[in-house]
Amino acid sequence: MPTERSTSWVGTRVPRLEDRPLITGQGRYVSDIHFDGELTAVFVRSTHAHARIRNVDLSRAKTMPGVQAIYTGRSLPALARELPDGHRISPRGLTPDEVFYVGEPLAVILADSRYTGEDAAEAVHVGYEPLPVVAHIDDAVNGPTVLHPTVAQNLYDPIHYEKGDGSRALQQADVVIEERLEIGRVSAQPMEPRGVVAHWDANQQTLTVYHSTQSVHRAQERIAQFVGLPLHQVRVIAPDVGGGFGVKNGAYPEEAVVSYLAYLLQRPIRWIGDRFEEFLSTYQEREQIHDVQLGVTHTGEIVALVDTFYQDNGAYPAGGPLVTNTTARNLIGPYRIPHFAIDGHTVLTNKVPQAPYRGAGRPQGHYVIERMLDRAADKLGIDRAEIRLRNLLTPADLPYDTGLPQVVYDSGDYRGGFEKLLAFLNYPALRETAADGQRIGIGLANYVEISGGFAFEGARIRLTTAGRIEILTGAATQGQGHRTALAQIAADRLQVPLESIRVIEGDTGEIAKGIGTFGSRTMIFAGNATRIATDDFIQQAKKAVAEKLEAHAADIHLGPQGFFVGGVPGLTVSWTELATWLVSRQKPLPEAEHYFSSNTPTFGYGAHALVVQVDPATYQVSIRQYVILHDGGVIINPLLADGQVIGAAVQGLGSALWEEMIYGDDGQPLTTTFLDYHLPGAVESPDITILHENYPAPSNPLGFKGVGEAGIIPSQTLVLSAVEDAFRDLGLALNRAPVTPRRLFEAVSRAQEVMS
Known part of the structure; x- marks a missing residue:
């Protein structure tokens, strides 16, 4: 890898900057995050596709060693709230009365370990009254059972698009082919299952949630609304995420329940899904x-x-x-x-x-x-x-x-x-x-x-006291190589080695707004935001260098060795020297932020x-x-x-x-x-x-x-x-x-x- 920019970084086959910690076992996933005094959540899930919950017998499970608490949507009604996903019909944190698919969570066990929690979950007895099952599309469209009476039918928000007159034009065609085409259901199965670790800091009055998610800001909004906290008291961090493929982007009961209980009990709560739960509960x-x-x-x-x-x-x-x-x-x-x-x-x-x-x-x-x-x-x-x-x-x-x-x-x-x-x-x-x-x-x-x-994505670029350059964005990588690509965009303008740029993603505490990573959108939005923020950042730095060199900002230029006054390329100010000078004079370091929308x-x-x-x-x-x-x-x-x-x-x-x-x-x-x-x-x-x-x-x-x-x-x-x-x-x-x-x-x- 070159140490100085001789050609454009953009368009260059650069090895991924993020790979070394991952392949040497230094990656940090949600499952690697632990707190003293934490409890492990294990969910009791429905074994029926459609049924009424008549009763939930917790008596045996509650007496098992290592079980600290068990909640249902009835015993703690706050957990039976609907998830704030923006739809007229939404899942609940814990469904209190009726289950609609095998795997839907109806109780949560808090235990000292996953092993204890799993044993306790098997000891929970749920009394079900089976209801008619709508298992296939034809059953839903033509059958008598309506799953959610609030929408009166099993069809939700139909769409219609037309150009010209499709039906009449068919009659004018020489040949008309008719087919029924079907596509089977698939499961994404990311290498890392979903997971959430939530911790309430009583001193800071902040709920911090480590979340294997593709959209930290959207998760922040959902969690804050479900828990009942103002947005600024909830921080969501996506550490290394082992694949997402879209299914780590939506609202899930587990994120809501774990976050609420961490706030309620003021104890760290963790839930790390297993492979079986990926099949049963991940969209x-x-x-x-x-x-x-x-x-x-x-x-x-x-x-x-x-x-x-x-x-x-x-x-x-x-x-x-x-x-x-x-x-x-x-x-x-x-x-x-x-x-x-x-x-x-x-x-x-x-x-x-x-x-x-x-x-x-x-x-x-x-x-x-x-x-x-x-x-x-x-x-x-x-x-x-x-x-x-x-x-x-x-x-x-x-x-x-x-x-x-x-x-x-x-x-x-x-x-x-x-x-x-x-x-x-x-x-x-x-x-x-x-x-x-x-x-x-x-x-x-x-x-x-x-x-x-649609929407936007932001980038914030700043100079650290050590002279390094950091780029912060609301995008959240799941293996795409964002840290390398965004660094390449910035390095082109900054004329610095890629190693001198650090990209920080997926942390609501580092950047105020964001949408997330999905729909092949990140480079379109975060990439353009990074470029524009970088240009603003350079202008701020030039003003600071001009003050240091007692020159006009318009005369300051940027090259591979640093800033210099036009006509005097031998006298340069590196990024590190600029940071040291600004810190010594207690002046603010350059920082720029931009949100690109389209x-x-x-x-x-x-x-x-x-x-x-x-x-x-x-x-x-x-x-x-x-x-x-x-x-x-x-x-x-x-x-x-x-x-x-x-x-x-x-x-x-x-x-x-x-x-x-x-x-x-x-x-x-x-x-x-x-x-x-x-x-x-x-x-x-x-x-x-x-x-x-x-x-x-x-x-x-x-x-x-x-x-x-x-x-x-x-x-x-x-x-x-x-x-x-x-x-x-x-x-x-x-x-x-x-x-x-x-x-x-x-x-x-x-x-x-x-x-x-």
Whole structure:
């Protein structure tokens, strides 16, 4: 790594600054934080998907050694308050009377250790009166049981978008393809489960909460409201966080209950979730059913798209209609679609609530349009690559107003990028190879990555007394490499080694406002805020240097060695010397703060190609080649960008080939360990080639676009397309993800029966 800046840091493949403490065991996660006199919280969770709580017998558990207290929503009504998540229907801290999914917390045990608490939880006897279970979307839409009478039905905040006249335009199409497309439910399963440690400082009159969260300021607001404290008396700190993927962003009962009890009892309380609790209680995503029609001409041009879809949101809105809405806004992909009609419904069932998980509706929307293009190509006898080329937008089409709110594609070459991908593959030759009789298939998919477009993020930069530079932001990393990327942005302007910059994230005590890390938004907002704050910071420093050198601030310049007066480069003042001088004279050190906001999204795009081979004996799918073309706007660090794209792609392969949360008709989750819920590991992860094509975003000063979700957006449709192609002689049609070996065997068997 260079010690002085000779070229721009932005755009350089810099190794991550945050890695050394993590790989040497010096990372500090929530589970590493302890206080004297702390108690461990263990939650008693519902074993029924839907039932009334008749009674909770705590008598045996209370007498067990090491158990200090047990609370229910009835014994301590404050814990039965609804979580302040902004929805009309919200979970409670501890549900006092009715449970709506297996895993919903109804009591909390405070014990000297986790072991004692677990034993006590098993000794709690709950009397249930089972109620009818709404286990599936069809049950919720067509069945008689209404889960939450306050909304009168199991549908929550439907959305409708229309451009032109979708239904009438379908009648003018030469060919109309109709399909029911389904996507299974998945669990994010971050490496580090959720956790909370709360401590009340009686002297400072402050509740400090260490929280494995993606949004410290949003968590601060929720906790303060639930506990009943003013905002300034609650400090939330996210230490090292081992993965988030969206599901560590929402309101959860555990954060509320632990924080309240720490304040009430004035004792430190900790709860560290385990892997079983991740399956039972951490929010899930993806599950949708689409009834879709695509109208095309004889030559394959899209005429109209009409889609009515339902998202299984589980027992509570949780993420609300956000995923439904994002799905709708991604249904058209990077294609020219003159007419559409889209209706999306958020459906309530007796499952774990659903909330945004990496992609958050983008994969579902692209799944639909890409699957339908495959169907249209097969119906018309057009190559699947060719039908995409005929409908992809070109630079001449931009800016392209899709007809959806806040979706105006503004930069890039969608068709050109896809052509570049096909050329890299030598697609015609690859097509011949795939036709040689082996079960080899090619999958192709395009996508647009919509990122940002709302709210703000801040950055505060300051000079320490030791002469180091610190950047503070409300963003909270979960492994993305923010500390490296933000340091690169600042180092470009400050002309200093990266090692001299320290980035502090995820602490409400260090910066007053923030939104958090999700939706591929951090570099767009925190990155631009850092650049602008850095410029202000330099101007303050120049004024201080001018005073020290008895010169005019306009004559002060900044170079790699420090500040100097124009024309006298031999006399410099380093950052350390400036800090020492200011401290000696009791003058304030330079400090600047800026909040960057934007209501205009950015639009990255890309194309994926996947070559698979299927074992005809076991129906296992192996990956022979995976190529991604990606536009991420201005790239701060290609090493970080590649890591984000590849990591998301592998995560997407999991939800395309293996991962699915299965629930019985009684609402019982059947996949609650890694024995039944298979995550991709090193063996299953293929080598991935990335082709970069970077168009700066016109909507923010530095031209950044989102990167973190690009790899996962087309993954499910890509895999299904490739596996279908491996069985093209049978006319195989796969309409549900994931395509597990058993599901593939059944689909092939049905296709063979039809052929015979």
